[in-house]
Every structure is written in structure tokens, then in C-alpha cells.
Amino acid sequence: MDLSYLRAEAKRLELELDDHDLSIILALVHRTSTRLLVLRPDDSMTLEPALRFGVPEPEREG
Amino acid sequence: MCKFATFTRFSSLIITASAAGRLLSIDLVADLTGSYARVYVLLALLAVSGVAVFFSLRHPATTWLKRDLLHLPSQGGLRVNEPTDDLLFLPIIDLHRLFMARRVSPVEVVRSLLERLDAFEPQLRTHITICIDDALEAARVAERELIAGRALGPLHGIPVSHKDNLWTAGVRTTAHSRTFIDHVPTEDATAVRRLTEAGMILLGKTNTTEFACGDMHIFGHTPNPWDLSRYSGASSAGSASAVAAGLTTAATGSDTGGSIRAPASLCGMIGVKPTYGRVSRFGLVPLSWSMDNVGPMTRTVADAALMLHAMGGWDRQDPTSDRRLVPIFIEVLTPRLEGITIGVPVDHFYDGLTSDVNGAVQEALRTLESLGANLVPIRLPSAGNLAEVGNLLVKWEAFALHATLLRAQAPRYGPKARRNIAAGAFFSSGDVALAQQLRTQWAYELELAFEEVDAIVTPTLPFTAFPWETWVSAPPDTSWGTRHFNLTGHPALSQPCGFDRDGLPIGLQVVAKRFDEAAMFRVAHAYEQATEWHRRRPPLTGPVA
Numbered sequence: 001m002d003l004s005y006l007r008a009e010a011k012r013l014e015l016e017l018d019d020h021d022l023s024i025i026l027a028l029v030h031r032t033s034t035r036l037l038v039l040r041p042d043d044s045m046t047l048e049p050a051l052r053f054g055v056p057e058p059e060r061e062g
Numbered sequence: 063m064c065k066f067a068t069f070t071r072f073s074s075l076i077i078t079a080s081a082a083g084r085l086l087s088i089d090l091v092a093d094l095t096g097s098y099a100r101v102y103v104l105l106a107l108l109a110v111s112g113v114a115v116f117f118s119l120r121h122p123a124t125t126w127l128k129r130d131l132l133h134l135p136s137q138g139g140l141r142v143n144e145p146t147d148d149l150l151f152l153p154i155i156d157l158h159r160l161f162m163a164r165r166v167s168p169v170e171v172v173r174s175l176l177e178r179l180d181a182f183e184p185q186l187r188t189h190i191t192i193c194i195d196d197a198l199e200a201a202r203v204a205e206r207e208l209i210a211g212r213a214l215g216p217l218h219g220i221p222v223s224h225k226d227n228l229w230t231a232g233v234r235t236t237a238h239s240r241t242f243i244d245h246v247p248t249e250d251a252t253a254v255r256r257l258t259e260a261g262m263i264l265l266g267k268t269n270t271t272e273f274a275c276g277d278m279h280i281f282g283h284t285p286n287p288w289d290l291s292r293y294s295g296a297s298s299a300g301s302a303s304a305v306a307a308g309l310t311t312a313a314t315g316s317d318t319g320g321s322i323r324a325p326a327s328l329c330g331m332i333g334v335k336p337t338y339g340r341v342s343r344f345g346l347v348p349l350s351w352s353m354d355n356v357g358p359m360t361r362t363v364a365d366a367a368l369m370l371h372a373m374g375g376w377d378r379q380d381p382t383s384d385r386r387l388v389p390i391f392i393e394v395l396t397p398r399l400e401g402i403t404i405g406v407p408v409d410h411f412y413d414g415l416t417s418d419v420n421g422a423v424q425e426a427l428r429t430l431e432s433l434g435a436n437l438v439p440i441r442l443p444s445a446g447n448l449a450e451v452g453n454l455l456v457k458w459e460a461f462a463l464h465a466t467l468l469r470a471q472a473p474r475y476g477p478k479a480r481r482n483i484a485a486g487a488f489f490s491s492g493d494v495a496l497a498q499q500l501r502t503q504w505a506y507e508l509e510l511a512f513e514e515v516d517a518i519v520t521p522t523l524p525f526t527a528f529p530w531e532t533w534v535s536a537p538p539d540t541s542w543g544t545r546h547f548n549l550t551g552h553p554a555l556s557q558p559c560g561f562d563r564d565g566l567p568i569g570l571q572v573v574a575k576r577f578d579e580a581a582m583f584r585v586a587h588a589y590e591q592a593t594e595w596h597r598r599r600p601p602l603t604g605p606v607a
Contacts, residue, residue: 006488013465013487016472017480025485033493035450039500 001030149174150308151599154365157311158216161208168208168219168263171311172201175221175265179309182602185290187282188304190226191234192266197221200263207261216368218261223310225301226267227274228254228356229345233264237347238272238280240474241467251345252380253314253356253373260372265310269300274321274349275460276479285530286328287600288566292527295325296540301359302329307600312369313359318349319452320522320544322357323556327522327569330558330598332360332586335544336370337577338551339384342377350459351382353452353548362596363557363587367391370579386577394580395587400434402585405515410445411543415524422560422568423521426589430519433588440511440518444504445546451497451504452545458494461486505550512575517585522556522569543571553579557586558595565601 006022017025149157149171160166179192204219224230227237229247236242250258258264269284271277274297278284284299286292287307294303298315302325305313315322317335326333334357341356348354358369374388406412406427415423431437460483461468472480511518520543528538547554552573559570570589574582590596 001488009488010484014469015484015487016469017484021477021481021484024481025488028481028485029488032450032454033490036454036493036496036500039447039450040496041499041503 001026148308150178151361152311153362154220154312154360154368155216155362157220158218161219162213164209168201168204168221169198171219172197172221172263172265175308175310179266182307182309185285186287186303186307186309187269187278187284188300188307188309189223189266190236190238190269190281190300193233193264196233197263197265204261204263214259214261215372217257217372220262221265221311222257222262223265223268223301223304223313224251224254225298225313225315226270227297227316227347228314229347230254230264230267233267235267235347236280237274238270238276238278239476239479240280241471242347243280247345249345251356252342252377254345256373256375257314257369262312262372268298268304268310268313268315271297271299272476272479273347273460273464273483274316274318275456275482276476279476279478283530286527286566287602288330289527289564291529292566293328293530293533294527295321295328297321297325298333298359299325299329302326302331302333305329305359305361306331307602312361312365314369314373315357315359316346316349317355317357317544317548318353318456319541319548322355322359323522323544323554323569323571324540326359326556327558327571328527328567330561330567330569330595330600332358332363332366332555332557332596334358334366334370334555334579335547335553336374336579337384337553338548339382340374340388340553340577340579341370342375342380342383344377344379344383348463350456350548351463352459353456355548363555363583363590364392364395366555367395367579367583367587384577389580391580391583394584396584397588397591398434399430399585399588402434402517402581403436403438403515404430404585405440405511405518406437407442407445407518407520408439409442411442411520413446413524415521416526416562418560418562419521419524419526419568422562423570426559426570427519429592430585430589433592435585435588438515440515442507442511444500444507447500448504448546448549449539449541451500452541452549454489454493454497455501455549457482457486458489458497459486501549504546508546508550508552516574516578516581518573519585520571520573522571526562526564526566526568547573550576552576553582555582555586557590558598559589559593560595561598567595567598 003022006026010017176194208219226235228251229235231247231250234246284294284303286294287303298321301313301315304310306329322333322335335355336357343354346356358366360366371388371391376385377383464483522543524542554571554573556569556571558567560568572582572586
């Protein structure tokens with residue numbers, strides 16, 4: 001996510017936000033997302049154990 | 063047929079009573095008693111005892127008609143200030159006693175408050191609107207009713223200030239935003255209406271941050287009455303500062319991440335976030351649909367218990383309001399805590415406290431133990447992981463609520479509110495899902511802890527009021543110990559438990575099980591009766607030039 005993405009999103013959402021607003025929002029959203037990621041619950045609550053065994057190749061037809 | 067006719071007659075009576083007051087439907091009684099057959103038995107009993115008694119169960123004003131608070135000391139160990147205390151700092155219960163004894167009139171109290179507001183508002187900016195003429199007229203009416211022996215209850219004639227994000231019919235409600243600057247609601251918020259019906263007098267509308275998440279950029283910020291250079295909390299700072307400074311007798315606030323409890327802690331008074339669903343949010347300018355609460359802000363725990371009883375209960379206009387009956391909380395207040403188990407978290411809540419806060423809270427724990435409470439350590443391992451969860455979910459929900467207004471009037475929002483609310487549009491669905499998962503995990507952890515304890519006690523904040531400049535340049539996390547219970551809906555209260563070396567108040571938070579505010583009030587009241595912190599007054603000596 002970068003400023004140009006936020007500009008496009010703001011336009012799509014019809015929000016009148018200038019670059020100063022968007023740069024502050026970008027920092028805020030980035031910080032929140034980054035911190036949340038490290039708080040992910042332990043393996044028992046996620047798909048991580050399955051990944052340890054490797055992802056199977058998709059079956060090929062024919 | 064005869065039985066059916068009797069049943070129908072009583073049903074109509076009860077439903078009529080309900081329409082006049084609050085919910086009291088046959089379905090509800092059936093829910094509570096387990097069957098319609100039992101409803102019939104109950105209705106037959108009512109015929110003997112009188113429907114008026116049944117009606118009084120729901121309507122606080124009627125309830126209190128038959129209860130004389132002068133008898134309370136023998137029941138609850140309430141201690142009262144001497145009547146010679148300054149009227150402006152008397153708790154509700156003491157004022158009520160003086161009203162009933164005809165030693166003081168509501169007119170006298172309102173006039174005194176208006177004079178003090180006139181003197182201190184230029185510095186404190188606690189109110190956005192002051193209802194001078196209407197408050198005086200309401201006080202005259204209350205005086206006549208009280209003299210005529212028609213007291214509605216302990217709140218009759220008591221002045222109250224409502225946070226300026228709660229609708230007040232005919233009185234401007236701005237939410238401190240240019241987008242609402244001329245907004246005059248045509249009806250009251252349910253909490254406001256219920257307090258008015260209980261006899262409270264609207265003194266004015268208190269200052270708040272814009273939409274409870276921005277700045278105080280239009281009407282100016284509210285300084286802390288204990289030190290005018292210090293921060294007074296957000297977003298119910300106007301209510302907290304006004305009550306603490308003797309500029310109103312009681313107030314209301316709203317709490318989405320701690321906005322009642324944090325200013326209560328910083329200003330040294332009582333702030334209550336009820337259980338989610340206890341008090342209707344109809345008429346509250348919303349911030350977060352799943353975390354907003356409306357609650358009382360007072361000088362004593364008993365006063366808050368009285369107000370919450372009047373404010374609470376089911377409301378057809380709020381789909382999140384709960385149908386449970388609201389207990390008469392004041393009846394459970396006792397000076398001792400034998401049989402109560404209090405959890406003291408090992409995780410997060412006692413980390414990083416200033417030495418003064420730590421000292422005061424440890425002393426408070428010793429006091430609670432000396433009152434008979436059983437203190438046990440509890441584990442809440444997720445408690446330190448909730449800052450971003452709360453921040454994300456509030457912004458996400460705020461954007462959903464504000465999207466239409468923000469599209470139409472973004473430039474009219476103040477910068478802080480605009481950015482905080484708009485940010486909610488830019489989180490990924492993965493982030494939101496993860497936050498919801500962490501919220502659920504935390505709620506589960508807390509429920510498990512409450513299987514072992516009746517209440518949990520923590521500091522409200524790890525620090526006392528900091529300089530205003532700090533809030534502008536590098537604001538600390540003022541939801542540090544409070545957002546936890548907005549995420550889960552548990553009731554929580556902040557009360558003073560000491561002062562730091564600069565004379566600034568320290569707050570103690572008492573949390574209870576959902577819909578068990580009675581336990582929360584019981585712990586807080588016993589602590590309050592054993593200490594003197596709530597009697598201190600800010601050192602305001604006169605208008606500052």
C-alpha cells in the first residue's frame with residue numbers, strides 16, 4: 001500500500017482527502033497492520049500446521 | 063373464559079403501564095418466570111398487592127417515592143457530608159436530603175452553579191451550551207413540586223449536564239463538529255429523557271472532542287481543574303472537569319475506549335461505563351456501533367448507582383439494548399466486602415506504572431483486603447495485545463457510520479476526526495478479520511477469569527494528567543487500561559484512589575461480570591467509604607486573569 005493507492009481508493013470512495021491527510025492515514029494504517037500481524041494467534045488457531053507439511057502439487061488432469 | 067378475561071384484563075393493565083413507563087411485557091415476564099402459567103399466578107398476586115407496586119419495579123421515579131434515603135445509613139452504611147458543606151460540591155444524595163428537609167431549594171443550587179460557571183467557564187470551558195433560563199425555570203418547577211410533597215425520587219431537582227453528543231430536544235447538540243454546529247434535536251436521547259423523567263434539571267451541554275475522536279478545535283479545549291496546564295482526558299473531558307470543579311452536580315458521558323473512565327481518572331471523580339446493552343444509545347451521536355456506551359459521571363459511587371438505575375433498561379429504539387431488569391443498585395451497597403473475590407491481573411495492567419500510581423494502587427489493594435475482600439492473582443495474557451485491535455475496530459466502525467456525512471462534508475470535519483474516521487476505509491479485510499479474532503480470544507480469556515472472581519481491580523491509567531503540550535505533540539495511550547472492556551462489553555468504573563506528588567488524581571478501575579454492575583458498585587462504594595480521596599476539591603481559587 002502506498003500513497004498513490006490511497007489516492008485512488010479515496011477517489012473511488014468519493015472522499016475529499018488531500019495528500020497530507022492521506023500520508024497520515026497511510027502511516028496509521030501501516031503501523032496498525034504491522035503490529036496486528038505479530039499478534040496472530042498461535043498455530044492451533046491458524047492454518048500454519050498444514051503449511052509445515054508442504055503444499056501439495058495440484059493434481060494434473062489427463 | 064373467566065380466567066382468560068382476568069388474564070386479558072391484567073395483560074392490558076400491564077401493557078398500558080409498560081407503555082407509560084418502560085418495557086414490561088407478558089413475553090418478558092414469561093421469559094423470566096419460565097412459563098405463561100406462572101405469569102398468570104404472578105398476575106393474580108399482583109391483583110392482591112396492587113399493580114402500582116409492579117409498575118414501581120420498572121420506573122425509578124415511582125420506585126423511590128416509597129424509599130426515603132434518610133434511612134439508608136442503617137442499610138448501606140452510607141456516610142454523608144455535613145449540610146454545611148459547599149452546596150456546589152455536595153453529592154446527589156446529600157442534596158436530596160436537604161431538598162426533602164426543605165433546607166435547600168433546587169433554585170438555590172442552580173443559581174449557585176450558574177454563578178460559578180460564570181466565574182470559571184472562561185478558563186475551564188467545560189460547557190458548550192449553558193441553559194440558563196430553562197434550568198432556572200425547571201428548578202422553580204421542581205421546587206414547587208418538592209414543597210407540595212410530590213417528589214419524584216432522589217434525582218428530583220438535581221442539576222445535570224449532558225455530554226454534547228447526546229441529543230437534547232430543543233437544545234443544540236454539536237458533538238463539537240462544524241457539521242453539527244446548528245443541530246437542534248427534536249427529541250431527547252433515551253438516557254437524557256429518562257433522567258429528565260426522574261426529575262433531573264438540564265444545566266447544559268458539556269465539551270467533548272469532535273465526534274468523540276477528534277480535537278476540541280471550535281469551542282476550545284477543557285483544561286484539568288487540578289492544574290490548568292494539564293490534560294483532562296477525552297472525550298468526556300467537559301463532563302469530568304465540570305463535576306470535579308463544582309460546575310455541575312452530575313453529568314453524563316460516552317465511552318468507546320475509555321472516554322468516561324480516563325477523564326474521570328485524570329480529574330479525580332467517578333466515571334461509569336455500564337455493561338454494553340444496559341443503557342440505550344438512542345440519541346447518542348455514534349462512534350462505534352459495537353463499543354459505544356452512555357454512562358454517569360458523579361462525585362460518589364452511590365450517586366452513579368442512582369443515575370445508572372434511572373438511565374438503564376430496555377429501549378425499543380436501540381436494538382442493542384438489553385431486556386434485563388435494572389437492579390436498584392444502591393440497595394446492595396455495603397461498607398464491607400466479605401465474600402467478594404477480587405482478581406488482580408498479573409499481566410499488563412500493573413506494568414509500566416509511574417511510581418506514584420503504583421504506590422496508590424497497591425495501597426488501594428491493601429485497603430480492599432482490609433475490608434474483607436479475598437484478593438487473588440489472575441492471568442490475562444492477551445491484555446497487552448489489544449491497542450491495535452481496539453484502534454482498528456473503532457476506526458473501521460466509525461467510517462461505516464460516517465461514510466455518507468464524510469463524503470458530503472469532509473472539509474468541515476476537523477483534521478484529527480477526519481483522518482481518524484477516514485482511516486477506517488483503508489484497512490484490509492484480513493486485518494479486520496484478525497482483529498475480530500483477537501477480540502474474541504480476549505473476551506474468552508476474560509470470561510474464564512470471571513469464573514473465579516466477582517470483580518477485577520486495575521489502575522485506570524498508568525500515569526496522571528500530563529501537560530497539554532504532550533497531548534498535542536506525542537499523546538500517550540489513554541485507553542491503555544480501559545479499551546479492554548469496551549471490546550467485551552463488561553461494566554467498569556473509575557474512582558479516585560490517591561494523588562501524585564504534584565497533587566494530581568490517580569484512578570482505580572473496578573470491573574465486573576456483564577450485567578453485574580451491582581458487584582462493581584459494591585466494591586467501589588466500600589473502598590470509597592474507607593477513604594477520603596473523593597472528598598478533595600481542585601485548588602481553584604478564582605478566575606485567572
